[in-house]
Each structure stands twice: as structure tokens, then as C-alpha cells.
Amino acid sequence: MKRHLLLAIIALMIAGVAEASWYDDYEAGIAAVRKGQWQVVIQKMTAAIAVTPKENSNARTYGNIFINYHPYYYRGLAYMRVGQYDKAIADFEQTTGPGEIDRGSIEELMKDAKDKQAAAATPEPQPQPVPVPQPVRPTPVPVPVPAGPSIDPALRQQVSAAINAANQSLASARDRKAVASPQYQQAVTALVSANQQAAAAKTNEDLQAALGSANNAKLFAESAMPPGVPTPPPPNKPNELTPKILGDTTKRLRQALESYFGGDFDDASAQFARLSREMPQNGWIWAFLGASQYSQYAFEADESFKSAAMQSFRKAKQYRSWKNGLPQKYFSKRIRRVFESASS
Numbered sequence: 294m295k296r297h298l299l300l301a302i303i304a305l306m307i308a309g310v311a312e313a314s315w316y317d318d319y320e321a322g323i324a325a326v327r328k329g330q331w332q333v334v335i336q337k338m339t340a341a342i343a344v345t346p347k348e349n350s351n352a353r354t355y356g357n358i359f360i361n362y363h364p365y366y367y368r369g370l371a372y373m374r375v376g377q378y379d380k381a382i383a384d385f386e387q388t389t390g391p392g393e394i395d396r397g398s399i400e401e402l403m404k405d406a407k408d409k410q411a412a413a414a415t416p417e418p419q420p421q422p423v424p425v426p427q428p429v430r431p432t433p434v435p436v437p438v439p440a441g442p443s444i445d446p447a448l449r450q451q452v453s454a455a456i457n458a459a460n461q462s463l464a465s466a467r468d469r470k471a472v473a474s475p476q477y478q479q480a481v482t483a484l485v486s487a488n489q490q491a492a493a494a495k496t497n498e499d500l501q502a503a504l505g506s507a508n509n510a511k512l513f514a515e516s517a518m519p520p521g522v523p524t525p526p527p528p529n530k531p532n533e534l535t536p537k538i539l540g541d542t543t544k545r546l547r548q549a550l551e552s553y554f555g556g557d558f559d560d561a562s563a564q565f566a567r568l569s570r571e572m573p574q575n576g577w578i579w580a581f582l583g584a585s586q587y588s589q590y591a592f593e594a595d596e597s598f599k600s601a602a603m604q605s606f607r608k609a610k611q612y613r614s615w616k617n618g619l620p621q622k623y624f625s626k627r628i629r630r631v632f633e634s635a636s637s
Contacts, residue, residue, distance in 0.1 A: 315344035316354040317475050319364055326367055326394055328559065332502075334371035336486070338364040348389050363392040369406070370396055378410035448500045452491050455507035459484050462514035471517035480513035504594040512591055515627060553581055558588040569605075576613025579605050583635075584628045591627075606635035 322337030341364045345352070352362035369384030385403045396402070463484065466477050483506050490503035549564035565582035572578050583605030590598035609632070619629045 314475055314478065315341045316360060319362060322367055323394065331371040331374040334367055338368035361392040363388055363390060366391050370402065373402065373406045378406045378413065381406040443496050444494065444500065445497050448497055452500050452504045452507060455504055456487055456491065459507050459510035459514060462511045466514045466517040470519040473520060474517040476513045476517035480510045480517060483510035483513060501594050505592060508591045508594060553585055558585045561585040562589055574612045576609045579609035579612065580619060583609060583632065584624055587628060587631055603635045606632045610635065
């Protein structure tokens with residue numbers, strides 16, 4: 294009897310963990326809509342629908358927290374952006390309307406998807422062959438030149454190294470018993486995506502996507518913590534940092550810090566860049582600009598962001614010195630390690 298009761302309790306706990314993650318996937322999908330990351334939108338909305346398939350304009354997540362839950366609307370929008378019009382139409386038929394981001398009415402989007410589907414099904418007219426006059430002398434037949442490889446071996450090796458690093462970070466998360474955290478589950482999902490993308494890659498662009506997924510998996514795994522251990526940063530860090538960096542222009546500085554700690558690194562990078570032009574000798578501004586730019590590199594695998602981040606870190610070291618490196622409470626372990634590697 295005790296054994297059956299224990300099994301029932303474990304089953305309820307597992308079900309609670311599974312149900313608690315659907316709104317995290319939905320919020321991640323909404324963030325991806327803002328950035329135009331349509332494959333991520335499809336992945337996150339599909340995961341949310343698998344647990345909570347019914348749309349609700351006042352869906353309860355936990356406690357007294359309610360959200361405007363319309364996953365079919367955003368997944369249909371993403372399907373249309375990637376050219377899967379039949380799936381987009383199917384989702385638009387199930388949605389009841391937009392959520393917090395309105396990208397058009399259901400009728401407009403449905404018409405757009407059907408028009409594009411019809412256009413894609415219509416074959417393009419073929420040009421009529423132009424008659425070629427017979428040459429007086431036979432012309433030599435050109436020898437076909439083999440096409441160069443479409444895959445960069447160095448990039449593939451870089452993807453393989455990133456996947457191995459993500460696996461190591463996941464192993465470390467398991468060692469610190471963080472398997473139940475949402476970040477660990479996100480890391481596993483990102484790593485599966487990276488492996489699939491790498492295996493099916495036919496172009497360097499495909500490999501870049503796999504590299505971004507592998508880097509995401511490593512970041513998620515590094516942030517995974519066991520139950521009871523808080524994950525930084527706490528919500529009050531913008532209030533704490535603002536007077537330390539600069540007493541005036543607090544509104545613009547607060548907005549930049551809130552974007553950074555909220556994970557909107559594109560917006561944070563743009564705002565800190567403007568502040569760096571106004572306060573070019575403020576080491577704190579350069580440090581947060583570099584951290585934002587390197588986070589962009591980690592998610593998008595664009596080397597230009599990494600180069601910009603290293604330049605910003607060098608500026609930060611030029612105008613300010615930190616004993617024992619950047620403060621741990623404001624910057625992740627990875628950011629602090631990259632900061633140390635930047636020559637002053």
C-alpha cells in the first residue's frame with residue numbers, strides 16, 4: 294500500500310513539473326517573435342501546445358499570474374514566414390486571435406498564407422528556347438570545373454567543439470543536481486536541435502544555425518541550478534547599479550540595465566552603445582556594452598559581435614580597473630572569463 298502511494302505521489306510531482314514548463318516555452322516563443330527567430334517560435338509554441346493545447350486570453354500560469362495565451366497564432370505566423378503555408382493555414386484556423394504582439398488579424402494572415410500557397414503551387418513560365426545558328430567551325434567543348442565544397446571543414450569542426458562543450462556543461466549541471474531546473478531542460482532541447490542541424494547541414498549557413506543552438510545549450514546548462522539555489526541576477530540589480538555608475542541620466546541607464554538583465558541583449562547593446570558615446574571614459578558602460586555584445590555573439594554566432602565585445606572590454610579595462618575581475622554578482626562566469634582574456 295505504501296509503495297502504491299509513493300508511486301502516485303511521484304507521478305503527480307512529475308506531472309506538475311511538466312505542466313509548469315508550458316508557459317516558459319510560450320514566453321520564450323514570444324521573445325523569439327520579437328527577434329524574428331521563426332524556427333525557435335515554431336519549436337517553443339509546439340512545446341507549449343503539447344502540454345496546454347487550448348488558447349485562452351486569461352490563462353493561468355501559477356499563483357495569480359495570468360497571460361494572454363495564443364500559441365496557434367504565433368506558430369502559424371512563424372510557419373508562414375518559413376514558407377510552410379499549409380501548416381500556417383491549419384494554425385490560423387485554430388487560433389482565436391493574437392496575444393500581446395499583434396501582427397495582423399486572423400483574416401488578413403489567412404488570406405496572405407493562402408495567396409502565397411497558391412503562388413508557390415503555380416509553376417513559373419519557362420523561357421522559350423532561342424535558336425542558335427550553326428557555327429561554321431566546331432567549337433571546343435569546355436571542360437566542366439568541379440564545384441567547390443559548400444561546407445567549410447573548419448566551421449564543421451567548430452560546431453563539433455561547441456556541441457562537445459555543451460555536453461560537458463550538461464554533465465556539470467547533472468553533477469550539481471540541476472536536472473529539474475527549466476534551464477537544464479532548455480539546454481537539452483537546444484543540444485538536440487544542434488545535433489540535428491549539424492547532421493543535416495548542407496551549407497555553411499546550416500552549420501552557423503547548429504553552432505548557435507550548441508552555444509545556447511551551453512549557456513542554458515551553465516545557468517541551471519539545483520532546487521533552492523537562486524539563479525542570478527535578482528530583479529533589484531538595475532536599482533543597485535544605477536547610482537554606482539552615474540547619478541544623472543538615470544532613466545536611460547536604467548532602461549539599458551533592465552534590457553541587459555532581462556535577456557534582451559540586442560536592445561541592451563544598442564542602448565549601451567549610445568551611452569558609451571556620451572560617456573566615453575566610463576568603464577562600467579564599456580563593460581556592460583561588451584557583455585551585451587558577447588551575449589549576442591553567443592546566441593547568433595556572428596563573429597562581428599565577438600570582435601566588438603573584445604574591443605569594448607579593452608575600453609573597460611582602459612578606463613577602470615576591477616580587483617579580481619568583473620563583479621561576479623553582475624556578470625556570468627563565461628563573460629568574466631572572456632573579459633579576462635581581452636588584452637588591455
